[in-house]
Amino acid sequence: MATRPVHEGLFTDSHLIGGRCAACGRYSFPAAAICPYCGARDVARVELSETGTLWGWTAVTAAPPGYGGEVPFGFGVVELPEGLRVITRVEQADPALLSFGMPVHFALAPLHTDDDGTQVVTYTFAPADSS
Amino acid sequence: MTRPVEVAGIGIHPFGRFEDRTVTELGVTAVREALHEAGDPQFQAAFCGTAYAGVAAGHKVLGALGRTGIPIVDVEAGCASGGAALMLAGGAIRAGQYDCALVFGIEKMPRGIIRSSFFEPWREEAGLAATPAYFALRAQRLMRESGVTKEQLAEVVVKNRAHGVHNPNAMFRREVTSEQVLASRVVCEPLHLWMLCSPNEGAAAVVLRAAPGGGAGSGVTLEAAALRSHLPGSVLSEGTPLSGLADDEVAPPTTLAADAAYDEAGIGPDDVDVVECQDTDAARELLSYEELGLCPKGDAGKWVTEGVTRLGGRVPANPSGGLLSKGEPLGASALGQVVELVTQLRGKAGPRQVEGARVALGHTVGRGANASVVVLKRSTG
Numbered sequence: 001m002a003t004r005p006v007h008e009g010l011f012t013d014s015h016l017i018g019g020r021c022a023a024c025g026r027y028s029f030p031a032a033a034i035c036p037y038c039g040a041r042d043v044a045r046v047e048l049s050e051t052g053t054l055w056g057w058t059a060v061t062a063a064p065p066g067y068g069g070e071v072p073f074g075f076g077v078v079e080l081p082e083g084l085r086v087i088t089r090v091e092q093a094d095p096a097l098l099s100f101g102m103p104v105h106f107a108l109a110p111l112h113t114d115d116d117g118t119q120v121v122t123y124t125f126a127p128a129d130s131s
Numbered sequence: 132m133t134r135p136v137e138v139a140g141i142g143i144h145p146f147g148r149f150e151d152r153t154v155t156e157l158g159v160t161a162v163r164e165a166l167h168e169a170g171d172p173q174f175q176a177a178f179c180g181t182a183y184a185g186v187a188a189g190h191k192v193l194g195a196l197g198r199t200g201i202p203i204v205d206v207e208a209g210c211a212s213g214g215a216a217l218m219l220a221g222g223a224i225r226a227g228q229y230d231c232a233l234v235f236g237i238e239k240m241p242r243g244i245i246r247s248s249f250f251e252p253w254r255e256e257a258g259l260a261a262t263p264a265y266f267a268l269r270a271q272r273l274m275r276e277s278g279v280t281k282e283q284l285a286e287v288v289v290k291n292r293a294h295g296v297h298n299p300n301a302m303f304r305r306e307v308t309s310e311q312v313l314a315s316r317v318v319c320e321p322l323h324l325w326m327l328c329s330p331n332e333g334a335a336a337v338v339l340r341a342a343p344g345g346g347a348g349s350g351v352t353l354e355a356a357a358l359r360s361h362l363p364g365s366v367l368s369e370g371t372p373l374s375g376l377a378d379d380e381v382a383p384p385t386t387l388a389a390d391a392a393y394d395e396a397g398i399g400p401d402d403v404d405v406v407e408c409q410d411t412d413a414a415r416e417l418l419s420y421e422e423l424g425l426c427p428k429g430d431a432g433k434w435v436t437e438g439v440t441r442l443g444g445r446v447p448a449n450p451s452g453g454l455l456s457k458g459e460p461l462g463a464s465a466l467g468q469v470v471e472l473v474t475q476l477r478g479k480a481g482p483r484q485v486e487g488a489r490v491a492l493g494h495t496v497g498r499g500a501n502a503s504v505v506v507l508k509r510s511t512g
Contacts, residue, residue, distance in 0.1 A: 007253035018374075029374035036363045036372075056367070058267035058319040065246035066255025075264045075319075077366055083377045085366040087259060095320040100275065111257060122257040 006111060006122040015047035015106060016086065016123055027082040050106040052080040052125065059093045068112040078104055078125045091126035103128035135342040136224045136353045138507065139231070140169030141470045146333035146457040147302040149239075154184045157334040158192035158237040161463075165336035166233070172338065175229040176202045178220045180212030180236035181462030188237060209369075210409065211358060211495045212236060213335065213465030214503020218356040220339050231340040236467075238460030240330035249371070249498055259373070263327060263412075267319035269367045270414030274321065276379075279417055279432035281321050285312040286435045287413040288325055288455055294442060295452020297483040300467070302331055302458040326413040331458030335466035337473075342510075351476045354490075354506040355395035359387035361500035369500035384502035385409075385422035385494065392492075392504035393424075400424040403506075404488040405475050406446060407468035409496045410453040419494055420448070423504070442483060450475060450483045465503055468493035476509040 010030050011017055019031035023040035031045045057076030063069075074090030076098070089109060092098055109124040142164025144157040158179075166172070177198075179189025189205045208215035213236035220232040250260040273279050289309050295301040307325065315325040342352060361368045361384045366375025368383065375381075393399055400423060408423065410416035417431035425446060426434050434440055440448035451457060451471040454464065472491035474480045489509045496502035 006257045007251075026376065037376075056268045056271050058264050058271065058321075060258060060261045060264050060319060061317065064255065064258060064261035064264075066250075066252065066260060067258045068256070069258055073258055075258070075261060075268075077268060079377050084374050085377055086374045087366065087372075089258060120256070 001119050002117065003119045003121050006120050011123040012047065013108065015050050018046055018048040018082070018084065019043040020046045027084045029084060029086050048082055048084065049080045052078040052104055054090070054098055054100065054102040054104050055079040055085055057090050057095060057098045059095050074098070089122065089124040091124050098127065133225050134227065136221050136339050137342040137349045137510070138337055138351045138353060138473050139172065139340045139349050140165040140167070140338040141473050142168065142336040143300050143467060143470045144334040145300040146331055146460055146463070146467065149332055154188065154237050154239045154332070155191045155195055157239070157332060158235060159195050161334035161336040162192055162196060162233065162235050165235070165338050169338035169340070172231050172340065174201065174231040174233045174338065176220065176223065177204070177233040177235070178216035179203065179205045180208070180216040180466065181205060181238055182207050182209060182212055183240060184237055184462065189235070192235065192237065208358060208501040208503070209499045210411070210459070210461055210464055210497025211499070211501035211503035212462045214356060214493070214495050214505055215358045215501065217337065217353070217465065217469065217505060218358045218503065221353050221356045224339055224341050231338065233336065233338055234466065235334065235336035236463035236465065237334040238462040239332040240460055261319070263322060264319045265367065265371055266327070266412045266415065267322045269418065270321050270412065272367060273414050273418050277417070277421065277429045277431055279414070281313065282309060283417070283432040283435050284321065284326055284413040285309040287410065287416050288312045290435060290441050291410060291449050291453040291455040294450050294483055295456025297481060298452045298456065301452045301456040302329065303456045322412055322414070328411050328454035329458040331460055333460040333463045333467065335463045335470050337466055337469050350509060350511045351473050352508050352510045354398070354508045355392040356503065356505045357388045357391035357395060358501060358503045359384045359391060369497050371498070383422050384500045385419060385496045385504070386424070388502040388504040389423045389494070392506050396506040398490060398506065402490050403446060403492045405450060405472065405485040405491045406448040406494070407451060407453070407471055408448055408494040410449055410455050411459065411497065413455070416448065416453065423492070423494060442485065447485045450480065450485055461497070465493060465495040465505070468495070469505060469507065472507050476507060
């Protein structure tokens with residue numbers, strides 16, 4: 001089945017694509033030409049760590065505006081070793097099964113299928129004991 | 132402050148749902164009331180806060196009243212739109228640009244989870260534009276960092292709904308119990324439906340003028356109106372970024388605005404007698420106590436349990452019933468707070484009166500991120 005990322009430039013098959021500012025050293029996501037912290041224009045595109053820890057989570061129980069995928073779905077914040085906290089879907093829609101600091105890893109998740117049969121995928125993070 | 136500014140008149144259209152009225156009509160009601168109370172003055176400028184009313188929304192209201200020709204500026208700053216309008220008008224009067232200015236806020240919010248042009252389309256498609264989920268994450272972190280319990284979140288709702296019973300301008304005017312709040316469905320854990328305010332409709336208006344030198348004014352002065360935006364770095368900031376830093380020391384926009392307002396007014400948080408603060412959700416109110424410096428970090432939950440912020444407590448918060456009772460019409464929200472606080476400072480709030488209130492603080496924060504903090508003071512009596 002043909003797939004397309006929900007948006008270009010956010011992720012590869014295995015990693016999020018972030019920015020690292022040569023001037024202030026901070027990482028950011030999504031990658032942008034200008035550092036959101038110091039305004040420098042020397043930002044390199046880098047693959048971010050594929051593993052992190054869970055910093056916050058909830059579950060979305062009703063489809064938010066513009067969303068055509070399934071509900072409920074997990075939603076949270078993952079902290080990466082680069083010193084970055086990222087808003088992400090979480091591959092666990094039951095909040096009771098998640099905990100602070102839980103190891104999670106990058107994954108791709110299907111969102112919905114376009115009219116021409118193309119599957120739309122996005123980035124997500126899954127608890128380390130699932131795949 | 133170069134010259135003092137006083138509140139010459141206030142007006143409000145109740146907050147609720149009004150299928151038979153346009154947003155312009157809501158504005159006309161509030162503006163007419165405020166102008167009438169102020170003695171129908173000649174104002175030299177008008178500032179209109181709104182997020183959803185469209186192009187030249189303020190002009191339509193003043194057009195309907197035959198009061199155009201003056202500069203009319205529509206101001207959008209999310210939930211702080213009315214606070215932003217107040218800042219602009221107050222600053223212009225202080226600086227001597229105008230002697231009298233009209234400030235109003237109007238809104239008719241879409242129903243359901245608000246679709247915001249703020250988010251890029253892909254973010255909606257990926258399910259990452261779920262506004263209540265961001266509120267929930269903020270609530271969860273507050274619970275973890277400040278020891279707030281779910282029962283305390285419910286207690287905020289119980290308190291505000293009890294206050295709202297006495298506010299004729301509120302949408303919900305019935306008391307609720309903690310059990311009922313916790314029995315309402317979970318929208319996004321830990322937030323239950325009744326812990327979230329309802330977007331709705333309404334309008335509020337304030338007439339500001341340079342205070343006469345002799346002190347024989349209206350009795351309430353505008354001591355500060357500060358607006359601040361977010362600093363980058365906080366992942367759960369109302370700026371709703373897709374990432375932030377692993378850094379818990381980034382000052383939130385509410386704290387930036389509060390510090391600026393305290394400085395401008397020459398007061399500290401301990402001087403505040405009554406507060407109207409952002410309670411988009413129950414956790415947001417508790418977080419506001421901490422971010423405004425009203426209580427130390429970690430004490431917000433205890434404050435609501437001990438009734439510090441209840442009517443009759445030391446620092447009553449949201450005596451109007453807050454957004455949890457009134458509902459939230461974005462552009463009108465901050466000025467609705469000002470209407471309540473002026474009423475409190477005048478001693479005219481009836482059963483919801485905060486006895487002896489002299490210094491009042493209004494706070495809004497939301498999308499942008501924008502935060503506004505307004506300080507009002509009773510100048511007579």
